Amino acid sequence: MPYALNVNGKSYSVDVDGDIPLLWVVRDVIGLTGTKFGCGIAMCGACTVHLSGQAVRSCITPVEDAANFDITTIEALGDAELGARVQKAWLEEEVVQCGYCQSGQIMSAAALLALNSKPTDEDIDSVMAGNICRCGTYPRIRSAIKLASSREG
Amino acid sequence: MNVRLLKVLVLAVASLGVGLATFSLGSSGIADTSQGTPDPARRLKSVSEFQSIADAGTRSRALFVEAAKVITDPRCINCHPMNRQPTQGDSMHPHVPLMNAGGGAGPGIGPDGLMCSACHRAENSPAIPGSRVGSVPGNAHWSLAPVSMGWQKQTLGYICRQLKDPTRNGNRSLTQIHRHTIEDHLVGWAWHPGEGRRPAPGTQEEFSALIGAWIETGAECPS
Ligand code: FES
Ligand code: FES
Numbered sequence: 001m002p003y004a005l006n007v008n009g010k011s012y013s014v015d016v017d018g019d020i021p022l023l024w025v026v027r028d029v030i031g032l033t034g035t036k037f038g039c040g041i042a043m044c045g046a047c048t049v050h051l052s053g054q055a056v057r058s059c060i061t062p063v064e065d066a067a068n069f070d071i072t073t074i075e076a077l078g079d080a081e082l083g084a085r086v087q088k089a090w091l092e093e094e095v096v097q098c099g100y101c102q103s104g105q106i107m108s109a110a111a112l113l114a115l116n117s118k119p120t121d122e123d124i125d126s127v128m129a130g131n132i133c134r135c136g137t138y139p140r141i142r143s144a145i146k147l148a149s150s151r152e153g
Numbered sequence: 154m155n156v157r158l159l160k161v162l163v164l165a166v167a168s169l170g171v172g173l174a175t176f177s178l179g180s181s182g183i184a185d186t187s188q189g190t191p192d193p194a195r196r197l198k199s200v201s202e203f204q205s206i207a208d209a210g211t212r213s214r215a216l217f218v219e220a221a222k223v224i225t226d227p228r229c230i231n232c233h234p235m236n237r238q239p240t241q242g243d244s245m246h247p248h249v250p251l252m253n254a255g256g257g258a259g260p261g262i263g264p265d266g267l268m269c270s271a272c273h274r275a276e277n278s279p280a281i282p283g284s285r286v287g288s289v290p291g292n293a294h295w296s297l298a299p300v301s302m303g304w305q306k307q308t309l310g311y312i313c314r315q316l317k318d319p320t321r322n323g324n325r326s327l328t329q330i331h332r333h334t335i336e337d338h339l340v341g342w343a344w345h346p347g348e349g350r351r352p353a354p355g356t357q358e359e360f361s362a363l364i365g366a367w368i369e370t371g372a373e374c375p376s
Contacts, residue, residue, distance in 0.1 A: 113266075
């Protein structure tokens with residue numbers, strides 16, 4: 001059945017089964033491929049998007065569950081001051097290696113900083129433990145989060 | 154073929170070498186037993202089966218011990234740890250990924266930026282084909298029990314006294330405790346835990362009846 005979705009400030013009507021994960025709708029129906037598939041079982045964080053500002057794993061979020069929220073993906077994160085600040089810190093710290101996990105990492109980092117503008121190392125660990133990076137960029141992720149935090153406007 | 158299944162298969166194949174193989178979950182695995190027909194060894198005795206115990210206090214304690222088969226079942230006790238970290242599966246291994254649910258005096262709903270609801274949505278997720286996880290469990294009230302309601306590695310006597318103590322049970326009367334076992338949606342989840350997870354013993358109705366009879370007989374606690 002058709003679902004009305006608000007993705008990155010635009011309205012979409014998607015005609016899909018309600019239990020299809022939001023990830024597939026965002027990637028394959030709407031065509032925003034910045035959000036990645038890693039595990040499909042809520043274990044890696046690669047598919048992280050925001051539902052009304054809260055980080056969620058889109059691989060296990062049924063599209064019918066997402067229809068009531070404002071959905072933000074990595075493509076539009078930089079439209080907001082905080083998102084742009086996080087992405088700039090990411091570039092300056094040269095966090096990315098292969099890049100596959102990074103849109104999920106950045107979405108989680110932005111969700112953290114939105115609610116906790118001065119996170120401790122422990123706060124960062126608690127939130128970012130859900131995002132796996134096979135390239136092991138964790139120290140640079142932490143540095144970038146701290147850099148973004150230090151520039152809070 | 155179901156479109157969702159097809160997607161998962163195609164992407165799972167496509168991502169070999171991209172990442173999936175690196176997310177090995179270790180030998181403990183994540184999911185445990187699958188849901189099937191109820192195991193007779195996991196039934197709950199009915200209240201009437203305790204009528205032959207003449208002494209009310211002894212009967213009360215026996216009723217609690219029976220009800221505690223549910224309370225100490227992994228479907229319940231995994232989210233009643235003594236710290237802020239839930240456990241998972243019938244082996245009660247630490248939650249993967251590491252989760253520090255926060256809260257304390259109240260329920261834990263995850264740290265700012267990674268709430269429980271990032272993964273645990275309002276309903277159990279549909280089955281995940283080919284995955285040991287089976288499904289990701291969900292409930293609108295998904296949360297970790299407050300510190301005062303920690304049960305893991307505690308005796309039945311400790312758990313029983315905690316349940317009765319308004320300073321540690323959310324300021325509930327025994328009547329409210331009974332109603333909680335009948336009506337609470339998250340309590341009810343234990344018998345509807347989603348694909349890949351064994352339900353708590355018996356039924357919610359049988360469990361509530363045992364708790365009700367335990368209260369009627371004086372809510373006595375095992376030592
Ligand atoms: S793809 Fe969703 S958590 Fe891994
Ligand atoms: S940068 Fe390669 S997986 Fe994280």
